[in-house]
Amino acid sequence: MWQHSRLNAPPASGLPDRPPFEVLTATVLLDRLVRARPQPSSLLDVGCGGGRLLRFALRFFPGTPMTGVDADPQALPVAAANARHARFVRGTPNALPMPAASVDMVTTRQLAPFAPWPVELAELRRVLVPGGVLGLAGIATPSPGHLVAYGFAIVDTQFVPATPAEPGFSVLIARAVGSLPGYPNSSL
Numbered sequence: 001m002w003q004h005s006r007l008n009a010p011p012a013s014g015l016p017d018r019p020p021f022e023v024l025t026a027t028v029l030l031d032r033l034v035r036a037r038p039q040p041s042s043l044l045d046v047g048c049g050g051g052r053l054l055r056f057a058l059r060f061f062p063g064t065p066m067t068g069v070d071a072d073p074q075a076l077p078v079a080a081a082n083a084r085h086a087r088f089v090r091g092t093p094n095a096l097p098m099p100a101a102s103v104d105m106v107t108t109r110q111l112a113p114f115a116p117w118p119v120e121l122a123e124l125r126r127v128l129v130p131g132g133v134l135g136l137a138g139i140a141t142p143s144p145g146h147l148v149a150y151g152f153a154i155v156d157t158q159f160v161p162a163t164p165a166e167p168g169f170s171v172l173i174a175r176a177v178g179s180l181p182g183y184p185n186s187s188l
Contacts, residue, residue, distance in 0.1 A: 018163060018166075021111065021166045021167070021169075022052060022111060023052075023056075024160065025109050025111065025137045025138075025169055025171075026052060026053045026056045026109070026137075027056065028137065028158060028160060028169075028171050029053075029107060029109065029135050029136075029137040029171050030053070030056055030057055030060045030107075030135075031060075032135065032156050032158060032171050032173050033060070033105065033107065033133060033135045033173060034060045034061070035156065035173075036133050036135075036155055036156060036173050036175070037104070037105055037133045039061065039063075039064065040061060040064050040104040040105040040133065041064070041065075041104040042064065042065050042066070042067070042102075042103050042104045042105065043057060043061060043064050043065070043066045043067070043103070043104070043105045043106075043107065044066075044067050044068075044069065044096075044098065044103045044105070044106045044107070044127065045057070045066070045067070045068045045069070045086075045106075045107045045108070046069050046093050046096065046106060046107070046108040046124070047069070047070060047071075047093060047108050047109065048068030048069060048070045048075070048079050048088065049070060049072075049075050049078075049079065050075060050078045050079050050082055051068055051078065051079030051080065051081075051082035051083035051086065051088070052082060052083075053107060053109065054066050054068050054079070054082075054083040054085075054086045055082050055083040057107070058083070058085055064105075065087075066083070066085065066086040066087070067086060067087045067088070067089065067098075067103075068083065068086055068087070068088045068089075069088075069089055069090070069091040069093075069096055069097065069098075070088070070090065070091075071090065071091065071092045071093070073090055076088045076089075076090060093108070093120060093123065094120045094123055095123065096123055096124075096126075096127050098127040099127075100126050100127065101126075101127070101128070101129050101130065102127055102129070103127045103128055103129065103132060104128075104129055104132050104133070105132060105133045105134075105135070106124050106127065106128055106132070106133075106134050106135070107134075107135045107136075107137075108124070108135075108136060108137075109136075109137045109138055110136075110137070110138030110139055110140065110141075111138070111139075121142060121146060121147065121149075121150040121152070122150055124150075125150050125151050125152065125176055128176040129176070130176060130177075131175060131176060131177070132175070132176045133155075133173060133174070133175055133176075134152060134173070134174045134175070134176065135171070135172075135173050136170075136171070136172045136173075136174075137169060137170070137171045137172075138169055138170065139167050139168070139169050139170075140170070141170045141171075141172045142172075147172075147174050151176055151177060151178045152174035152175065152176060152177065153174060153175050153177045154172060154173070154174050155173050155174060155175050156171075156172075156173035157170065157171065157172050157173070158170070158171045159171075
């Protein structure tokens, strides 16, 4: 059964072995992230929407300061109500309201079929500290070549196959390594 011990995610009705897509992507992503960095010093969720991932993240990373960023001003009050432990700010994935090299872990998910990847890899690399961890989950993830070009090394991946009711998705965990041209604070 897909029920996760840290999350106690109930199975979706009609699909006894698998929780809803949004819950499953969050669960698998957070499970892979905790293996890569058990206790990050900070966590940023880009495109946080209603704050659901950050609510789940508290169970995986208790005590970690968390921030959610979303471009939709109407999503932020919902997120704040769903994840009271986190701080929420308005911002776009292409211009995150965070200083360079200020975040230990970044998460982001692409949940809509055929949607473009919602973030710029250069911007994610800019906000991550050297050695910081990036967690991506989506129907499509950036290619390994793109990640390497932006100063990331892949450390873990997982593919969850589709069902007749829901699409499959990939989870990719990468570490910020090397340097990114144009960002003086991005080298190790």
